[in-house]
Amino acid sequence: MVTLNKVMNYIAPLPVILVTTRLEKDGKNYDNIIPISWAGIIEHSPHMININISKGKYSGTVIKKTKEFGVCIPGSKYLEQVDMCGCTHGNKVDKFKLVNFTKYDALEINAPLISECPVNMECKLSNVIEFKSHEMFVGTIVKTYVDDEYVSEDGEPDYRKMDILCYVNGYYWTLGKKLEKLFYTSG
Ligand SMILES: Cc1cc2nc3c(=O)[nH]c(=O)nc-3n(C[C@H](O)[C@H](O)[C@H](O)COP(=O)(O)O)c2cc1C
Numbered sequence: 001m002v003t004l005n006k007v008m009n010y011i012a013p014l015p016v017i018l019v020t021t022r023l024e025k026d027g028k029n030y031d032n033i034i035p036i037s038w039a040g041i042i043e044h045s046p047h048m049i050n051i052n053i054s055k056g057k058y059s060g061t062v063i064k065k066t067k068e069f070g071v072c073i074p075g076s077k078y079l080e081q082v083d084m085c086g087c088t089h090g091n092k093v094d095k096f097k098l099v100n101f102t103k104y105d106a107l108e109i110n111a112p113l114i115s116e117c118p119v120n121m122e123c124k125l126s127n128v129i130e131f132k133s134h135e136m137f138v139g140t141i142v143k144t145y146v147d148d149e150y151v152s153e154d155g156e157p158d159y160r161k162m163d164i165l166c167y168v169n170g171y172y173w174t175l176g177k178k179l180e181k182l183f184y185t186s187g
Pocket residue numbers: 016032033034035036037038039052053054057058059060082083085086087088089090091167
């Protein structure tokens with residue numbers, strides 16, 4: 001075992017999700033997409049998630065104002081579009097136009113969802129927790145969509161078909177292969 005000279009955080013894999021926002025200004029909608037990997041599950045009743053955005057980013061300021069956001073899960077075929085959304089800023093560029101994603105209206109929130117993403121979720125902001133460099137936005141999921149094309153026979157999302165992206169230590173990965181069902185050793 002090698003002890004590193006510096007402390008690192010090698011937790012992997014992380015998800016690659018697209019968080020959408022809408023800012024209304026002077027009667028116009030300004031829609032945006034921010035790719036996020038520092039994200040996780042907090043609670044299941046109701047379903048709550050956290051996304052962590054570094055302080056001062058455009059998307060974070062919008063979410064604090066509107067108190068809602070979409071969470072859209074892209075397949076790996078949209079790698080380039082995902083990366084482009086992570087290299088540009090919503091206060092300067094219309095990322096929906098930039099990457100040519102198709103919007104559809106959410107039912108419970110005023111933010112766009114992305115047709116190209118096999119899974120979309122609507123979130124209402126429940127809390128913001130401030131850390132040194134990042135802010136943790138806690139969202140309650142209020143609506144969930146799975147594209148029919150990616151629903152398996154048991155009604156669950158088919159992750160093999162979806163071929164979602166992961167983020168590992170500076171690189172994009174895909175998911176890999178399915179092994180056993182959770183708790184399969186419990187008999
Ligand atoms: C795959 C990927 C994951 C990212 N994860 C995060 C993250 O978890 N938190 C964060 O603050 N920025 C993250 N970024 C960087 C933001 O997406 C990037 O700064 C973006 O341009 C900010 O958009 P905005 O200026 O429109 O808010 C990530 C970028 C990529 C490509």
